[in-house]
Every structure is written in structure tokens, then in C-alpha cells.
Amino acid sequence: MSEQWEPAFGDLAHLGHLEVLTPSIDGSLRFFTDLFGLFEVGCSGNSVFLRAWGEYQLFSLQLTESKTAGIGHFAFRVRDRNTLRMMVRNLEDHGVEGSWIDAGFGHGPAFRFRAPDGHFVELYFETERYSAPAHLAAGFKNQPQRRGVYGIAPRRLDHLNLLSSDVKADRCFYQHLLGLRLTEQIVFDDGSEKGAWLTATNKSYDLALTLDHAGGRGRLHHITYFLDTREEILRAADLLVEGGVKVETGPHKHSIGQTFFLYFFEPGGNRIELGSGGYLVFDPEWKPIRWTQADRAKGQAWGLKTIESFHTYGTPPIEKTGLA
């Protein structure tokens, strides 16, 4: 029966958490807990764990001191224990080498492996739910924690965007071996894939892959936290500028996903996006939207040209991070 098992959309429940590397752990930590408005929930080794107020799990961001910026690993929560087992077996059947790691901070056993471009991925099911201390207790029963009162205070982790030296190979891997749904993609006239947007949920994407022009491997383009309203992103733009953080580009509306965005860099050098809006995908037969070279030349939804640094700046190759 295991030969027949294939991952389907829904087998990954959602993006669980990210490990972001920083050569400036003090600066990064101060930024994320201060102006950005995340909450510190613990530390372990050279990592600090942070959460946004709207998340049911204990944490979504692991900040790890490192030689360079970058993505340490990212993790998907699988829908149930059995699916996790089947999915790992299927990965192994397809030659993916990985290993089980014991329960770590905030979650149970995880299967850790490298995706085609070298990024570290973890799959887990058991998780620790957040239990708020009295002073952070929510005023609403269906909210895990009191809404952040300080700074930007995003609601939750939304997605991450990886640079990839081979978008098609990576896209097929995430689509066929992890069951993510491809919602949008950039395919140039010569058939080459330049970007792919994939999702585990009704959101239009949880993971994006964009072509790495610099030829590195395992690099991060950006991570994204979600705010409920575009107005909160406009407020965030003021808070960032007045807090001395330069906006890279935005606020504006993406053509892809139609999300409202704002990009900047945290003190460790990782690109951070604040996002809101966009559309939900309900069609179980969703046909991926395909953007051409000509489409992309038009810029973003309302005409903003994609900023040059967007194509050139990413975190260092994973070999330089001290991780791999």
C-alpha cells in the first residue's frame, strides 16, 4: 500500500516555523521584540524563539546566531501522525535522505532533510500550544494571546520565499513529494521557470521559489508576517521609517497573489516582508496562473517597477552560513 500512497493537497497542514540566521543576534532580537512586536518565548543554545500574538503554536520564529544571515531551516506541520509517517516513507522511497530529530523546542519529533536546492526542511506533527501568562491573556476566547499593544505586532507568520538555482526542480519536489498546490508561476517564453508559488492551505501561497540569479544554493529571499489590514501596513511603514529602518520597496500591491506588501531588512541582513490581503483559493482543480516575461515587465499591480535589489539581494549561500 505504501507504493500507492502519494501526498495530496492538505497533507501538509501549514507552514509551522522558520529558523532565521543572523550575524547580529542582539540587534535582530531587539528589532523583532521591540519595533516589530513579536514575543520572546524561550531560548536554547544559540537560538531565541519568538511568536506573534495570533499563533496557536508556541513559536514561529527561531533566531539563531550565525556567521551570516540566511534560512536555517523551515518546518511544515503535517495533518496527522500517520500522514507524517507515510510522507517520510515516500520521501525515502524517492531517495531523499533525511533523519529524525528528537522533539525540540515547541514541537515533537521531526524529519529533517534537504530540498533540491539545499534548504533544510523539517516535517512534524506533535506541537506545543501556547498558553498565555495572565498579563498576556486574550480578551477573546478564540484568540491565543492578547493582541500586541506595542509596535507593528503582526498577527502571524505567513510564508517564506526561497531563492532557488533550479525553480522547476524545486517546484516539482515541493509539489509532488510534499503535496503543495502550485497556484501561480512565472514561466518565460523559452519555457524556463523563474518563480513558483505553492500552498498548503486556502491561502494563495505558503512558500515561494524565485530564481537565484547569483548562482548560490540554499539562499533566502525573504520571510513574511501577516497583518490583518492594509492600514496596519501603512502604519508599519511610518513606524519603520521613524524607527530608522529603511523601506526597500512598497507599500504596494503584488501582481502575484494580489497581496499588499512592504519590504525592509532586519538588522541581521534578512529581508522581511509585511503582507496583507490577497485572495483565497477554493477551487480543488485550481489551474496555476502563468505569468510571462511580458507580464513581469509591467511591474507590480499598480505599476511600481520591481526594485533592482529585489533581483540581486539574498542571504549568502548556505555553505557560507556555517550551517551546512
Added chain:
Amino acid sequence: MSEQWEPAFGDLAHLGHLEVLTPSIDGSLRFFTDLFGLFEVGCSGNSVFLRAWGEYQLFSLQLTESKTAGIGHFAFRVRDRNTLRMMVRNLEDHGVEGSWIDAGFGHGPAFRFRAPDGHFVELYFETERYSAPAHLAAGFKNQPQRRGVYGIAPRRLDHLNLLSSDVKADRCFYQHLLGLRLTEQIVFDDGSEKGAWLTATNKSYDLALTLDHAGGRGRLHHITYFLDTREEILRAADLLVEGGVKVETGPHKHSIGQTFFLYFFEPGGNRIELGSGGYLVFDPEWKPIRWTQADRAKGQAWGLKTIESFHTYGTPPIEKTGLA
């Protein structure tokens, strides 16, 4: 193998469309296409079919001339053809009587049956996608139609709320035989269930059931269309009031689901909600939020008391509609 098959979360892809009955078809149609901002896509028999600009399917609202207001039927789209077949067999195995109806306006074969409280439900998989005429063509590739320029112009159908004479029985039916996930519920101190919120997606609900105090069966509490922003709901409040439509209650924020809401009645006497915001459910082990009698006495999220008519007004029992 069919004995073992059980519906799981995700087997219903999403709420597909609603048939709303109106004794005032001209008034209802004028309201929905005019101030409300839906688009007419066809008619058949004594029904007119309408769509919102953000929907991938041909229509979401079937307005049917009738003796009274009410819900004619509502339909879920199932995730695939095979699941539809299994789900129907499972319903029949559990004694649910229904029948297949041929492809109708905008969709393929549907299995039609009555839920415990007498509401008509349809399940279908094959559907017709909307193809916009030139003057309504979208400016964005990932959008099925140009954004509505006139009136309130909601993006899409969101959910419906049924009155039920036995919330628990109905809730169990939708949960266990259709695979909906229970996200929130009202359970009084004596254990009686007063309301249930269920979902087929990451949205916190697609279907709500609330206790029918009047003792009827098969009645409708309200249907809801979605707007991208709370600001659009505030704008809608102005448009409605200035258009001579009385607001029943709101705008305010629901405790349950945390959605921002506005209620009013369309000319046929059906209660309509405009909603925005709320939270998404990502946890595959989501534990339903349980609201008590004391919780409910506190009113809505910011303290607005639930208006009296909310407990007393629903459409007539289904026997009076001329339908059943």
C-alpha cells in the same frame, strides 16, 4: 472498502452556491444587481443566477421566485469525483435519502437530500468556470472578473447561517457525514447546544447553525457575502442607509469568528450579512471554542448587545415556502 470510508475535513472543497427564495423577485433582483453589486449571469424557470466579481464559478446566488422568503437549497462543491461518489454512498449507508439531479445551471450532476432540520443540500463536483465578456475582463490575471465598479460589490459568497430546531443533531450530521470541521459552538450550562460554526476550509466557518426559538424547520437566518476590508463595510453602511435600506445591526465585530459584520434585509425579506476579517484556522487538531451562557450575555466583541430581532426573525418554515 466503502464500509471503512469516512468523510474527512477537506472532502468538501467549499460552499458552492445558495438558492434564496423571494416573494418579491423584481425587488430582490434589482437590489442585488444594483446597490449590492452582483452580476446577473442567466435565468432558468423562475430563477435568476447571480455572481460576485471574485468568484471562479459561474454563479453563487440563485434567486427563485417563491411564496415566501427562505433558503431553497445550498450546495457544497466536493473535492473530486471519487470523493463525491464515496460521500453519497456513505450518506445512503446512513439512511439519508436523496437523489441525483442532472447537471443544472452552472454545474454538473448533484446529489440532493435533506439535512435533519429539513434544509435541502446538494453536493456536486463538476462546475462551470466563469468566462468574462470583454467589458468585464479582469485587469489582473489571477482574478476571474473585473472588480465591481458599482455599489457595494462584495468579492464572494462567504457562508450561510441556518436556523435549526436541533442544533446538536444538525451539527453532528454536517460534521460526521459531510466532514465539516466544528470551530466554535455555543453550549449552555445545561449542556444544550445553541449554535455551531462549521467549516470546509481554513476560514473559521462556511456554515453556521443557530437554534430556532420559533419551532419552525428549515428556516434561514442569513447569508453572507465577503468584502476585502472593514473599510468597505463602513462604506457599504453609508450606501445602504442612503439607498433607503435599514441596517438591522452593526457594523461591529462578532465575538464568534471575530468577523466584522453588518446586517440588513433585502427586499424579499431575507437577512443579508456583509462580513470581513476574522481569523483562519490552520491547526489540524483545532479544539472547538465553546461559548457559555455567561459569555453570550456580554454581547458582541466590543460590547454591542445582540439585537432582539436577531433571535426572533428568520424566514418562514420551509413548508410555507411552497418548496417542500
Added chain:
Amino acid sequence: MSEQWEPAFGDLAHLGHLEVLTPSIDGSLRFFTDLFGLFEVGCSGNSVFLRAWGEYQLFSLQLTESKTAGIGHFAFRVRDRNTLRMMVRNLEDHGVEGSWIDAGFGHGPAFRFRAPDGHFVELYFETERYSAPAHLAAGFKNQPQRRGVYGIAPRRLDHLNLLSSDVKADRCFYQHLLGLRLTEQIVFDDGSEKGAWLTATNKSYDLALTLDHAGGRGRLHHITYFLDTREEILRAADLLVEGGVKVETGPHKHSIGQTFFLYFFEPGGNRIELGSGGYLVFDPEWKPIRWTQADRAKGQAWGLKTIESFHTYGTPPIEKTGLA
């Protein structure tokens, strides 16, 4: 020449500041600097002085420890030194007794007198401009201080609403002796005035007078701070509820002035409003809008019934405050 001088619209530049009395100075101070997001700029005697981030003057709120809640005094800044002199002479010519007080905290000499209902009013011209310390320096040259990062953080004082035992007498006083423009009023069918909205600026009101049903004198109905957007008021509603502060009524839209509002009580017992939106008055011949008894019965702009406590709760009569 002084016989001919009459105050005209524009002679009062704007509402300058308020002194709010509180029997719970610690609680009030903590609330205003913490969740509400004002900034403490000094103290003197039993008063603490606070400012909002968008104000050019040193302060807008003087919190004074007192036996009861209430309005200590409120002050208008006059357009120039000479107009102040003429206006005071004119007041004296009309039998208004007052006295000059020396430069106080944040401003120069002020003429202090009592308006017909007993409220203390001050007029001044010289003022101290705010100079931000480095950590609060604005990121924008045309902004006096960095936008508040914590809590609700309103931009500026907007207006105050006084209870009056004789709305007509008070209204005529402010209109004819201080040059305020009457923009809207409530006049019942018997000709009795129940409320008056007056302005010194293009805003639709800086001062409101509403009938005191309880027969006291010199009482305060509420003070109002301004937020740039309605979205910030919706966010404030969440912050208040989660911070344990009960919302009295709102958010909703006023019929009068069309401002978006939210009311609650600070720990000292004074009613506070957060407001946004509304219209500007540009017509130099503006004809006051007159609301009738029937109009008022319709509730607020979108139909919300005016809450009972709105008619019954005000601060104690000024004689009880220990002030007069």
C-alpha cells in the same frame, strides 16, 4: 473703536488644552500614558501634563487630582496678541468677570473666566512649542514628534463636549462673545435647544454643548482625541477590550458631524471619545444643520440607538469637584 469690535470666526485659533479632574490620579495617569498612548511632559502642583504625538504645543491634557471627575478648565488659543486683548475687553464690556493669570505651564498669560453654565474657560496667545528629545524625534520634518509606537496613540486633542443647563444661553455666549461658528444643533419641536456644535476651525466642531438632564452645572460629558483613520479606532476597540476597559458605545458613525466614534471611561470616571473622519466646513456662510426630535429618534448614522448612559452619565457638578 472697542465699541465696534466684535469677535469673528477665526479669532479663536483652536482649542488649546483641557484640564481634566480625577479622583484617581495614579490610575488615570497610568491609563493615559500606557494603553492610551499619551506622553508625560511635566508636572506642577497636583497636576500632570500630557501630550499627543501630533501636537505642536507642549501639552493638551492637564490631569489634576481632585475630589471628583470633571473638567477643571479648557483653553482656546487666540489668533494673535491684539485679538486676545480686544476679545477680553469685549468680554468685560459684556459683564463677564474674569482675571488674568500669569504664564502657566506651557503657555503665557491667560484670561480666565466662567462661561454661563459655570465652566472655567481660559484664553491665551503665547504658547510653548514642543521640542522632542532625541529618542522621540520625528522622522518627518513636518511632524513635531515621532508617531506613538505604543498603545492607541491618538494624533491630537480634537474637541470637548460640555453638559449645559441652558444650551441656548451657552451657545449664544460661545458664538457671539468668542466668535465660534455654529455648525449643527438639536432643536426640538417646541423650540428648545438640546445641543449645539461649535467650531473655531474648518473642523465641524471643537466644542459641543448638550443639555444636562440632571440639572447640575459645569459638568463634562466627554473629551475627544483624534485618530487618523477609522481602522485605528477599530484597533483601539480591541486594545481597550483586551486591556480591560469597557466600551460604552461604538464604534459607529455619528449623525452629527459624521465622525466615527468610540466611547469609554478612563479610570477617574471621565468619559473619553476616540474620533476620526467627519467633514470639513469651508462655506463662510455655513447655515447650521438643525436636527429635530424626530431626527434624533432615528439613532446614530447607521441606526445604532443612543445608549441610555449617554443621557444620564456626566461628571459631578462643578461645585462638588472642589474647584469652584
Added chain:
Amino acid sequence: MSEQWEPAFGDLAHLGHLEVLTPSIDGSLRFFTDLFGLFEVGCSGNSVFLRAWGEYQLFSLQLTESKTAGIGHFAFRVRDRNTLRMMVRNLEDHGVEGSWIDAGFGHGPAFRFRAPDGHFVELYFETERYSAPAHLAAGFKNQPQRRGVYGIAPRRLDHLNLLSSDVKADRCFYQHLLGLRLTEQIVFDDGSEKGAWLTATNKSYDLALTLDHAGGRGRLHHITYFLDTREEILRAADLLVEGGVKVETGPHKHSIGQTFFLYFFEPGGNRIELGSGGYLVFDPEWKPIRWTQADRAKGQAWGLKTIESFHTYGTPPIEKTGLA
């Protein structure tokens, strides 16, 4: 006495209306009444008169068929009849040649003259108030007309921006002979004035002057209509793009005035801005904000670089319009 009379801030009540020239009257009219959401109120000669729903006067925009795009004239309403008389006498005393024109469409006698750069200006006091037909009657007593249900539907005219070959000369003229208040200005390191923002109201500007690099005279940079919220500007961006109108730049936030903006061109070739937000000026001694060369190099408030066409595109010199 006339020798002593000098115009003061407040003598001009507000910007009254604009005459915009278009070589494509049909296209311009269709755009403004259709997607833009203004209302046609009459025509006369080769002009059509339009209004926004929130304006108390009959019209704010006169579209005139012409050889080129450009500004025909713009008009300020003066605070009262006597001030108009004094101001005209004072202008004549300072050598400004002009002439009275009889009551025109929507207003009484106006004094017409040319400002230093050649722009035609009119001053008037008597005006015609708008009286809405039944189908456009407002739902709110304090609103002149029902809120626009179609398209962008701005609330009111906000300001205009003139290109000027000598900003300082023009600025002094408007400031000293018409009593406008200078709120912000661009002054380069060599002392040359590159831009000036002036106001007749508490708004931070009603008239802007920016240096004409092309050496023409009497040219228009843009006119601006106001929307209540930034969200409405984001919605407008979608409506424009989907309606086939290219966005020139924005939405973003101006450094100067802190207004949220969006620019595009109407079919006749005039640049149109949609604006919202910004700050009000209450200080009667307001000291103009001075922006340097270095300040301007930083781009707009959140870092957007000023688009090249912003410095190069304006309407043709007034001599080419067929007007002068």
C-alpha cells in the same frame, strides 16, 4: 483706510473651482463622470460643469474644450462681499490688472486677473448652492448629496498644483496679495525656491507651486480630488488599472503635507491626483517647513523615488492653449 488694508489669512475662504482644458472633451467627460465618479450639473458654451458629491457649491470642475490640456482658470471664494471689494482694490493698488466678469455658471460676479506666471485667477463671493434632485438626495442632513455609488467618487476638490517659472515671485504674490499661508516650501542650498505649498484653510495646502523646469508659463502640474480614506485610494488604484488607466506613481505618502497620493492622467492629458490624509494646521504662527536639496533626494515619505515624469510632464504653456 484702503491703504492700511492688507489681506490676512482667512480672507480667502477656500479654493472654489477649477477650469480644466481638454483637447478631448468627450473622453475627458466620459472619464470624469464614469470611472472617476463626478456628477454633471450643466453646460455652457464649450464647457461642461461637474461636481463631487460632498461639495456644497454647484460645481468644482469646469471642463472646457480647447486646443491643449491645461488650466483655464481657478477661483477662490472670498470670505465675504466686503473683503472681496477690499482685496480687489488692494490688488489694483499693487498694479494687478484685472476685470470684473458678470455672474457666471454657479457663482456671482468675479474679479479675473493673471498671477505672475500667467495663470488666470478669479475671486468671487456669491455662489450657488447645490440642491439635489430626489434620486440624489442625501441620507444625512449634513451632506449636500447622496454619496457617489459608482466608481471612485471622491468627496471634494482638494487643491491644485501649478508649474511656475518663478516660484518665489508667485509664492509672494499668493501669500501677500491674497492672504494665503505658506505652510511648506522647497528651498535649495543656493537659496532658490523650488516649490511652495500655500493654504486658505486649516488644510496644509490648497495651492502648490512647483518650479517649471521647461521654461513655459502658466502651466498646470496637477489637480487633486479628496477621498475620505487611504483605503478608498487603494480601491481607486484597482479601479483605474482595471479600467485601463495607467497609474503614473503611487499610492504612496508624500513627505510634504504627509498626504497619501495616487497620480494618473485623464484622457485629455491633465495629471490628476487622488489624495487623502495629511495633517491640519492649527498654529496661527505656523513657521513654514523648509525642505532642502538633500531632503528631496530621499524621495517620498516611505522612500519611493519621485518619478522622472513628475519633473518633466506638465500641460502646455498657456499661450498654446488658445486661451491667452
